[in-house]
Amino acid sequence: FFFFSFFTVAMGMVAKTARDAYFLSRFDRDYLPLMFLAIAVIIAPILTYYTKLTNKFAPRKLFIMICSIFVGSFILTQPLVMRFDNFIPVIYIWVEIVVGIMLIQFWTFASSSLEPQQAKRLFGIIGGGGSFSVMLIGMNLKPFVNAFGTDELLFVAAGFLIIAFVFGILSIQYFNKIPAKKGA
Helix, strand or coil, X not given: CHHHHHHHHHHHHHHHHHHHHHHHHHCCHHHHHHHHXXXXXXXXXXXXXXXXXXXXXXXXXXHHHHHHHHHHHHHHHHHHHHHCHHHHHHHXXXXXXXXXXHHHHHHHHHHHHCCHHHHHHHHHHHHHHHHHHHHHHHHHHHHHHXXXXXXXXXXXXXXXXXXXXXXXXXXXXXXXXXXXXXXX
């Protein structure tokens, strides 16, 4: 779970850095409030639909489907971002949806795998993976961008998402089979 957290947050950092770099290099920053509004309006029905999907599919199958869609979308949209400026606002919103759903999946897996007493002890360590990712990836992102530019950042985010996928699949085996007992 530590590494699942690490690579999920790493993917989010790199993807959000990419979307901000692409957007701010081609659009005026005065449009950012409109993008935040668009994210709020669009993400609500998508999360509602995602919640319905969680009731229809087994966690493993849904996780595989969602991660496949997200990795494929990052790989396919990277070349489109470089060619079509009008596609960048769509990517801006899409990255927020991907990061939001992946973080929801991560914490759902963690909470479904640990008993309350275990969670009290381990959530700090597990969440530390994300904090460590912010430190490590954050320190190395600027040198990476200086060396390679922003043209490959969505590919890097897809790579982190693939690694997070591997750790997510490994963590599914710890799902509680029996629901937790209610306390007195």
